[in-house]
Amino acid sequence: MQVDLIIEARWIIPVEPESVIHENHSLIVNDGKIIDLLPQHTARHQYQAHTLRELHNHALIPGLINCHTHASMTLLRGIADDLPLMEWLQKHIWPLEQKWVGEAFVRDGTDLAIAEMIRGGTTCFNDMYFFPEITAHQAIKHGIRAGIGLIAIDFPSAWAEDSDAYLEKGLALHERLRHEPLITTPFAPHAPYTISDEPLSKIRMLADELDLPVHMHVHETRHEVDEQRQKTGQTPLQRLDELGLLSPAFIAVHMTQLSDAEIDDYARTGGHIVHCPESNLKLASGFCPVAQCLNAGINVALGTDGAASNNDLDMLAEMRSAALLGKGVSGDASAVPAMTALQMATLNGAKALGIDQQTGSLTIGKAADVVAIEFSEVETQPLYHPLSQIVYSASRNQVTDVWVGGRQLLKQRQLTTINLSDLHERIGIWRERLYADDNK
Numbered sequence: 001m002q003v004d005l006i007i008e009a010r011w012i013i014p015v016e017p018e019s020v021i022h023e024n025h026s027l028i029v030n031d032g033k034i035i036d037l038l039p040q041h042t043a044r045h046q047y048q049a050h051t052l053r054e055l056h057n058h059a060l061i062p063g064l065i066n067c068h069t070h071a072s073m074t075l076l077r078g079i080a081d082d083l084p085l086m087e088w089l090q091k092h093i094w095p096l097e098q099k100w101v102g103e104a105f106v107r108d109g110t111d112l113a114i115a116e117m118i119r120g121g122t123t124c125f126n127d128m129y130f131f132p133e134i135t136a137h138q139a140i141k142h143g144i145r146a147g148i149g150l151i152a153i154d155f156p157s158a159w160a161e162d163s164d165a166y167l168e169k170g171l172a173l174h175e176r177l178r179h180e181p182l183i184t185t186p187f188a189p190h191a192p193y194t195i196s197d198e199p200l201s202k203i204r205m206l207a208d209e210l211d212l213p214v215h216m217h218v219h220e221t222r223h224e225v226d227e228q229r230q231k232t233g234q235t236p237l238q239r240l241d242e243l244g245l246l247s248p249a250f251i252a253v254h255m256t257q258l259s260d261a262e263i264d265d266y267a268r269t270g271g272h273i274v275h276c277p278e279s280n281l282k283l284a285s286g287f288c289p290v291a292q293c294l295n296a297g298i299n300v301a302l303g304t305d306g307a308a309s310n311n312d313l314d315m316l317a318e319m320r321s322a323a324l325l326g327k328g329v330s331g332d333a334s335a336v337p338a339m340t341a342l343q344m345a346t347l348n349g350a351k352a353l354g355i356d357q358q359t360g361s362l363t364i365g366k367a368a369d370v371v372a373i374e375f376s377e378v379e380t381q382p383l384y385h386p387l388s389q390i391v392y393s394a395s396r397n398q399v400t401d402v403w404v405g406g407r408q409l410l411k412q413r414q415l416t417t418i419n420l421s422d423l424h425e426r427i428g429i430w431r432e433r434l435y436a437d438d439n440k
């Protein structure tokens with residue numbers, strides 16, 4: 001049988017629970033989907049490939065899913081470091097956003113983010129930012145999968161003047177994007193401290209009606225929880241529960257402040273958590289008790305957050321930080337083992353976004369969202385266990401090839417859909433503008 005693509009690899013790590021690591025196997029891809037997984041000699045016998053990629057020092061893993069980003073904030077990378085969340089937001093980021101964020105900012109910042117993400121093996125990102133129609137346009141243009149947040153916040157911005165306008169524009173955008181194969185549109189109310197009950201209740205109704213997830217920063221810092229409790233007598237989670245938001249369609253980002261009882265209560269709602277270890281470390285926000293959450297049965301995925309608080313969009317690094325921090329915080333070296341960290345960065349992300357029938361593992365019938373990681377350099381030698389190298393030793397420079405829905409977006413480290421010299425030129429212009437403003 002004639003097929004579009006055969007990828008031969010030294011190891012293939014499907015990531016589905018109970019699956020084994022295959023040695024010297026081939027992944028067979030046709031019409032954008034994985035149609036077979038066979039020993040290499042059998043595959044060559046059964047299929048004729050339009051394209052054959054031989055990756056004999058590589059492992060194939062499912063594309064990494066970055067479940068929480070603010071993509072165009074790459075343009076603010078390194079502009080305000082070493083600050084806690086509220087000072088960082090109120091004194092630096094929000095004033096810069098008020099002044100600079102518009103269509104061109106989001107287009108160029110998103111392109112930079114997409115280039116960085118593809119080069120690091122990310123095939124899907126879940127975004128929350130102003131001008132989401134531009135983020136969606138750039139994601140489709142460059143061939144990457146994306147959750148495009150239908151944002152809501154009580155503050156005016158260049159995109160919308162009030163929470164009603166955010167929702168109205170969000171719904172119109174959902175209508176325009178709902179047949180795009182690479183795009184989903186979760187609601188994305190910013191955080192409990194920036195959005196009032198009325199728009200949150202509307203979001204709950206609309207999310208139910210349209211069957212969309214809700215993606216929100218929750219319990220990011222102690223300050224957030226203490227302030228809300230002082231003002232209202234409730235924690236942010238209690239308030240969200242009372243408003244009916246906590247459900248299997250809810251994606252809570254950060255969750256660094258959780259008591260044992262809150263972990264059990266949240267597990268009962270079926271909600272997901274997106275753990276952003278590096279952003280939490282850099283802003284000194286706290287630690288999500290990941291091992292406890294996983295033990296309680298919560299689906300925990302991974303995100304980088306924006307490049308202004310991380311300061312990169314490197315999901316391999318995030319995976320390693322999650323594994324190390326999971327052990328450190330629980331005091332248990334066996335907590336968050338390598339396979340769990342890889343599942344958090346892939347399949348758990350797909351589950352949180354409600355796209356696990358399409359992607360998240362190298363499973364027959366799913367989209368061919370595939371990443372190849374090379375092991376021949378000194379940094380990953382000698383090689384005993386490919387999974388150990390991926391989580392604990394490899395860097396994103398070892399990502400050689402990336403496919404989304406069978407389309408190759410990175411080919412031997414070269415981006416196929418983004419012109420890097422044009423991108424560098426555009427980013428240079430933003431650097432001059434923002435640097436001059438920051439140093440006024």
Ligand SMILES: CSC[C@H]1O[C@@H](n2cnc3c(O)ncnc32)[C@H](O)[C@@H]1O
Pocket residue numbers: 070085089093094097128129130151152153190191217220279305306309
């Ligand atoms: C409504 S668009 C998103 C909004 O979120 C801001 N933001 C970026 N990182 C964080 C974070 O870690 N916690 C809270 N808010 C964050 C971003 O600057 C935009 O204003």
Ligand SMILES: [Zn+2]
Pocket residue numbers: 068069070217253305306
């Ligand atoms: Zn965030």
